[in-house]
Every structure is written in C-alpha cells, then in structure tokens.
Amino acid sequence: MSAEQGDSDYLSGHQEYQQVFEELVVVRDRLVAEVVCSQPLLDQIHVQHRESARNLLYYLALRRRDLRPLQIRLAALGLSSLGRAESHVMATIDAVLEMLQRLLDKTTDVTDSGESSIDFNTGERLLxxxxxxxxxxxxxxxxxxxxxxxxxxxxxxxxxxxxxxxxxxxxxxxxxxxxxxxxxxxxxxxxxxxxxxxxxxxxxxxDLGGPKLRTGPLEPGAAVVKVRPRRDEYGRVIAPARIWLYPAEQPAASPAPADACLPVEAAWLKRLEVGDKIRLIDARHSRRSLRVVDCLDQGCWLEANKTTYLVPGTTLRLRSHKGKKLRATEIVAVSPRENCLLLHPGDQLIVTRDQTPGRPEVRDSAGQVLTPARIGCSIPSVFNDVQSGESIWFDDGKIGGVVEKVASDQVQVRITQTRLQGAKLRADKGINLPESQLRLPAxxxxxxxxLSFVAQHxxxxxxxxxxxxxxxxxLQSELQxxxxxxxxxxxxxxxxxxxxxxxxxxxxxxxxxxxxxxxxxxxxxxxxxxxxxxxxxxxxxxxxxxxxxxxxxxxxxxxxxxxxxxxxxxxxxxxxxxxxxxxxxxxxxxxxxxxxxxxxxxxxxxxxxxxxxxxMLRELRLATHSSGKQDQDGHQSNDVNGS
The missing domain is CATH 3.20.20.60 (Phosphoenolpyruvate-binding domains)
Known part of the structure; x- marks a missing residue:
C-alpha cells in the first residue's frame, strides 16, 4: 500500500470517527436538555427511585428517534451500538464518547458534566x-x-x-x-x-378485581338432558350411562359422578328394587329401557345402554323384575341447558345496555334472519365512549367484530372474525374494546x-x-x-x-x-x-x-x-x-x-x-462436541464428553 493510500484511509477513518462523535454529542445534549425540563417531575419521585426515574427519562428521550443508522456506524467502527443501554443510558453514551475522544485525540471532555450517577454496575444493582x-x-x-x-x-x-x-x-x-x-x-x-x-x-x-367488562346473561336453553353410554370404535357399549334418581321432596346430590340427576316422586322411588326395569318414550319418541342397579336411602342408580333424551314430564313406567306392573310417574324437572350464541363472520350481534337475558338469532323457514342475536353487557356505561368503526372482541379474542352503530339503548356489531365453523359466545365472557378511549375507573x-383487608395483610x-x-x-391516595x-x-x-x-x-x-x-x-x-x-x-x-x-x-x-x-x-x-x-x-x-x-x-x-x-458466553457444551475440536498440540480430538 502506498503512503498516499495509507494517508487517505487514515483521513477517511478520522472523518468517520469525527462525524459519529458529533452526532452522538447531539444525541447526548438533547437527552440532557429534555431531562432538565423534567426536574419538577423528578422532584415528586421517591428518593429511592429518583436516579432511576432520571435514567428512564434519558431512555425515553433516546428512543424518540430512529437510532438504527447510528447503531450501524458505531458497530462498523468496533464500538458499542447502544443496544444494552436500558439500565445505564448516560453511562453507555459517555463510554462511547470517551472512546471516540481518545481516537480523535480530543482534550476537552464533553462527558464531564455529572448528569447521572448510574454507571454500568449501579443500574443492575438497583434493579x-x-x-x-x-x-x-x-x-x-x-x-x-x-x-x-x-x-x-x-x-x-x-x-x-x-x-x-x-x-x-x-x-x-x-x-x-x-x-x-x-x-x-x-x-x-x-x-x-x-x-x-x-x-x-x-x-x-x-390482586384487586378491577372493573370486569363481560357479557350479560342469556335466556336458558332447552330443558333437556342427553345421556349416552360410552362405546368403542365398533359402536359396542363399554360403559352404560348412569342416571341418579332422587326424591323431589328431599333433593340429594349424587354420591358419585352421574350423567344425569333427576327428581321424581318419593313414594314411587321407594318401590324400586335392584333389577327392576323402567320403560319410557324419550323426547325423540324413541322407546327406551333403563335398569335399576342400586338403591340407597337417598335415591337410586339407573343404567342406560342407549342414548336417551329426557325432559320434564317424561313418563317413567316401572316393571318389577318379579313380573309385577306398578304405577308410573313423571320426571319432575330437568335443569335447562346453558345457552349460547353461535356466531359466524358476517353475522350481526346486538349488545344491549341492560341485563335483559340475551338470546340467539331467529331465522325463518328460508334461513333469513328475522331478529339478530342479542346479549347484554356488565358495564353499559362503556358504550358512552365507543364510536362506530372501532373494534370489539369477545371471550379472550375468540370472536372479533366491528361496531357499526351506537344507539341510546344498544350497540350494533358486525362479526368479522371467528373460527371457520363459527364460535359460541356464552354469558360472563370478557369484552375488549382496544380502540375505544374508555373512562372506566381502575x-x-x-x-x-x-382494600382495607389487602392493606393489612x-x-x-x-x-x-x-x-x-x-x-x-x-390507589396511592386510598392506601394513605x-x-x-x-x-x-x-x-x-x-x-x-x-x-x-x-x-x-x-x-x-x-x-x-x-x-x-x-x-x-x-x-x-x-x-x-x-x-x-x-x-x-x-x-x-x-x-x-x-x-x-x-x-x-x-x-x-x-x-x-x-x-x-x-x-x-x-x-x-x-x-x-x-x-x-x-x-x-x-x-x-x-x-x-x-x-x-x-x-x-x-x-x-x-x-x-x-x-x-x-x-452470557458460558462454556458451550455443543462447541466441545464438535468433530473439528483440536487439542493443544493441534491434533484432532474425538472427545464428546462435554463440560
């Protein structure tokens, strides 16, 4: 390389150092100026956090511009690119400036102004x-x-x-x-x-509960219970369905897991004996037979080998295993099924501002929607802060929609996102309004x-x-x-x-x-x-x-x-x-x-x-397993034991 080429490279490198130095000085001056303006805010910070708050303000000021071009230039010069500056912002900048000053033979120290006492070790120690x-x-x-x-x-x-x-x-x-x-x-x-x-x-x-924005109640579903036995791959019954009958006058919980728990007349129930058969016609008009397998003081266990749909008023006809026909009775009640709204993309959903139980959509015989699905909201006042075009999400993001219209008594939502086969929306599921400026108190x-219990314990x-x-x-005021x-x-x-x-x-x-x-x-x-x-x-x-x-x-x-x-x-x-x-x-x-x-x-x-x-560059076991590993004399090593 000629002397002229060497001098040219030196001048080019020196110029690059100078430009990067000047740019970093501008960054530093801006950080200092912004934090000086924030001194009244810093004065309110607890003394244990004051230097940390200053460092946070430095970091926020640092991140208000795109630093990527500067980072690339710093890395190309073999200097820190400021990528680990979070806990000690000013110390990181000053360390790079100090190195540049040495490379440029500068005598004036631009970092000697004592803006922060948080050095590299102090930041980690404080955290x-x-x-x-x-x-x-x-x-x-x-x-x-x-x-x-x-x-x-x-x-x-x-x-x-x-x-x-x-x-x-x-x-x-x-x-x-x-x-x-x-x-x-x-x-x-x-x-x-x-x-x-x-x-x-x-x-x-x-953890304080906070405001829970959730869907309101739904009208009860159909009062029907479906019991079905477990079957193998060939459709053969491997475990019958188990039904617990108890006296309607003295309800008793099933002593073991049951597929259905049903109340019946106590006097009729007392006549049951193990081995008796109960015949019925279920809600699908299918003939079914149940077998009594156990009788206890609180109730009786029945087993079913076929799928059966039971509703209130289903007649149970007892035939004794001894051949005697006994009188019939009816199922007194069946708990209604939990209702839900099945929603697909394109569906309309009405979210009401009251707690009137919601209901699924109603369609005519041609499949046209007569009335859309409706559901309430636990905090109706939030819709005062909602505008058309904003997004709304239900049930942890499983269902997404867009607010189409906000009225005095309801909000119209167009469903935009669900699973391909649709999604079920039930009562007491979360509602999120990420684009709305909600004024809910925390x-x-x-x-x-x-809070009185929480503060004490x-x-x-x-x-x-x-x-x-x-x-x-x-919260601070309430605790005080x-x-x-x-x-x-x-x-x-x-x-x-x-x-x-x-x-x-x-x-x-x-x-x-x-x-x-x-x-x-x-x-x-x-x-x-x-x-x-x-x-x-x-x-x-x-x-x-x-x-x-x-x-x-x-x-x-x-x-x-x-x-x-x-x-x-x-x-x-x-x-x-x-x-x-x-x-x-x-x-x-x-x-x-x-x-x-x-x-x-x-x-x-x-x-x-x-x-x-x-x-952290701890010894890497994978590196010691390399087939190209050599010993101190330069010979290949086959050691695979690792460290």
Missing amino acids: AAHAESLLGPAAPGRGVRIMVTMPSEAADDYELIYHLLQQDMECMRINCAHDDVEAWSRMIAHLRRAEHALGKRCRVVM LTQQDLED ADVVELSFANRASDIEQ RLDGRQPAIVLKIETRLGFENLPDMLLTAMRSPCCGVMIARGDLAVECGFERMAEVQEEILWICEAAHVPVIWATQVLETLAKEGMPSRAEITDAAMGHRAECVMLNKGPHVLHAVKTLDDILRRMQAHQTKKRS
Whole structure:
C-alpha cells in the first residue's frame, strides 16, 4: 500500500470517527436538555427511585428517534451500538464518547458534566435491589422468582401451600375477584404455618378485581338432558350411562359422578328394587329401557345402554323384575341447558345496555334472519365512549367484530372474525374494546371495600386494568387514607391504553417506595393484537429495565402443564422467555406442583445463558462436541464428553 493510500484511509477513518462523535454529542445534549425540563417531575419521585426515574427519562428521550443508522456506524467502527443501554443510558453514551475522544485525540471532555450517577454496575444493582424489595429474595441458584395463583381449594388445603413453598414458590398470589375475606385469611394462615415449618419466607400478593367488562346473561336453553353410554370404535357399549334418581321432596346430590340427576316422586322411588326395569318414550319418541342397579336411602342408580333424551314430564313406567306392573310417574324437572350464541363472520350481534337475558338469532323457514342475536353487557356505561368503526372482541379474542352503530339503548356489531365453523359466545365472557378511549375507573366499589383487608395483610397489591396515571394516584391516595402498613404497588398492564401510558404510570408509581409491573398477557394480546404481543412485551421489559422496576411475566405460563399434566413445546419456549423478567407467574391447576418444578428447572438453565438482552458466553457444551475440536498440540480430538 502506498503512503498516499495509507494517508487517505487514515483521513477517511478520522472523518468517520469525527462525524459519529458529533452526532452522538447531539444525541447526548438533547437527552440532557429534555431531562432538565423534567426536574419538577423528578422532584415528586421517591428518593429511592429518583436516579432511576432520571435514567428512564434519558431512555425515553433516546428512543424518540430512529437510532438504527447510528447503531450501524458505531458497530462498523468496533464500538458499542447502544443496544444494552436500558439500565445505564448516560453511562453507555459517555463510554462511547470517551472512546471516540481518545481516537480523535480530543482534550476537552464533553462527558464531564455529572448528569447521572448510574454507571454500568449501579443500574443492575438497583434493579436487583428493587426486585428483592418487591418480591423477596430469589431461591439460591435462580435469579427469577416464581409466583403461584391460589385456587379456591387452597383455603382448606394446607398441604398444597406447604408443598408449593417447599418447591421454592417465592410469591403467593390471591385473586380478589374470587372467594372472600374468610377464604383469603385461611390461605394466608396456611402460608404462615408453612413458612414456620420450612423456615422460608414468601410474599403475599393480592390482586384487586378491577372493573370486569363481560357479557350479560342469556335466556336458558332447552330443558333437556342427553345421556349416552360410552362405546368403542365398533359402536359396542363399554360403559352404560348412569342416571341418579332422587326424591323431589328431599333433593340429594349424587354420591358419585352421574350423567344425569333427576327428581321424581318419593313414594314411587321407594318401590324400586335392584333389577327392576323402567320403560319410557324419550323426547325423540324413541322407546327406551333403563335398569335399576342400586338403591340407597337417598335415591337410586339407573343404567342406560342407549342414548336417551329426557325432559320434564317424561313418563317413567316401572316393571318389577318379579313380573309385577306398578304405577308410573313423571320426571319432575330437568335443569335447562346453558345457552349460547353461535356466531359466524358476517353475522350481526346486538349488545344491549341492560341485563335483559340475551338470546340467539331467529331465522325463518328460508334461513333469513328475522331478529339478530342479542346479549347484554356488565358495564353499559362503556358504550358512552365507543364510536362506530372501532373494534370489539369477545371471550379472550375468540370472536372479533366491528361496531357499526351506537344507539341510546344498544350497540350494533358486525362479526368479522371467528373460527371457520363459527364460535359460541356464552354469558360472563370478557369484552375488549382496544380502540375505544374508555373512562372506566381502575378501582371499583368492591375494590375499595377489599382494600382495607389487602392493606393489612398483603405485601403487594396489584392494580388491575391500570390505564392512566390518575388510576395509580387514586390507589396511592386510598392506601394513605387507610393509614396503616403500605403494601408495594404493581401495575397490571392488560389494555392497549395501559401499554401506551406506561411511562407516565411508572413515573407516578415511583412516587411510592416500592413498585413493579405485571405483563398480563391474556387481555393485552387481545387488545394489542396477537401478532404484536412479542413486540409489546419486549417494549415493556425495556421501559421497566430503564426505570429499574421489576417485571412479573404472567398469563398462561405452562398452562397446559398445570391443567393437564403435559406441556406443549410452544409453552416451554414461552416459559424460557420469562427469565427476562424478575418473576414468572403460574396459574392454578391440578398439576401446579409439577409446573413449579418444571419452571424452576427452566429458569435455572436459562440463567446461565441469558440476562435481559445480553447473551452470557458460558462454556458451550455443543462447541466441545464438535468433530473439528483440536487439542493443544493441534491434533484432532474425538472427545464428546462435554463440560
């Protein structure tokens, strides 16, 4: 290479360093200026969070422009591309500027202005300290805590709570939308007893119910019960249907699982003997015969070998096994079936503003719709904030539609998305209005009543449907009004509005000494769109890391495993992503102990490979298995034992 070419390359490289340096200085100056303007806001932040709030404001200012071109240029120069700046924004920028200053032989230090005391180690230390303050210490060898939601049965099942704590559950979550004060008290008492027995500690987390926007009641379905035996692949009966008859005058629950429980006249029932046959004509006008197989004081068991449809008034004619004909009786009552609305794309649905029971659509003989399906809404006032053209979702996103018209007494919805074969909408299913600016208060009257118990017994209170900074202010005000112990606050982010307002809500929550965020991914996925869920949860993790606020990863984690005992491949991968948070929440299920053990194993394994966005380069076993591995003398090695 000629001297001239070398000088040209040097000048070109020097110019590139200078341009990148100047661009990064502009970025830094803008961050400092924006945070200076926010000083009155910072003055309201609790002293324990003030530097963290400053770092959050730096991060928000940094992310208000597209940094990708600058990142590419920094990486090409062998410098940090600012991709891991969340917990120490100014320290990251200053480190890159300092390196550029050395390369450019600059004597003036543009970073010597003391804007932030949070260096690389301090940012991680603050997040770890805040996580421990909120969630308690993590189990040895695992940096991420495990939270478990209590089922109602936990109020009377000490062994369940004992074994969960034994498996290193760090947080016990009680959902205040279920059970009552007495049940919650027993759950907490079981936990305290288990803590004493095991010598461990566990945080109590109580989740306020919040406003529940759900579908209203439906008219009862047909009063008919279908009983059918179990058959094999060839249609042969392998287990008859079992029917429990009990006296209508003295109802008695079946002592074992039954395909149907039916009330009949007590005097007639007492005449039954084992071996008797009961003949009837069912609702389809089919002749059927039932056999008496057991007689108890409370009722009798019958078996059926053919599918039978039974309705109130069905006549039961007894023929004794001794050959005697006895008088007949009728089935007194049959519980109506749960009704539902079967909806397809293109169908119209009327959502009413009252609790009048809804009903399915009515069609004429030609299949034309005479009246569309109707259903009510648990909080009619929300439709004051709804406009035509906005989307509406039902039942965790299983059914989607568009609001066509908003009237004084109802809202007309056009169904746009369901399964190919249609979807059934039932009573008490969730409604989401992600595009509507709803003015629902986060705290309901029931929440305010529950809060006195929560403040007294919980270490953490979770605010459901946190949407605005004013929601957090209301909760803080109510806790101060109670004038007792102040539990930490966790914001449940489960709406699009809550996600969009997260920075302001975080800065408000940081006025309290201890706070956190839960990514409630069920409603959030419906609100933001399932295709955006991965992006949304990443953004929440970044924002919270910048604020040094711990995150709880929640909703449907290992759900199939907890409920059915066998996980899907997809949910194992999903659970592994949970290590990016400070806590992972499991929901209730009959196999929840197995789920806790599995999650514990996943989190311990992932901890050695990843922390937040940074890959950890521990010794990779796969690399030691390579057939091209050489020993110190340069010879091929066939060692496959790994490390």
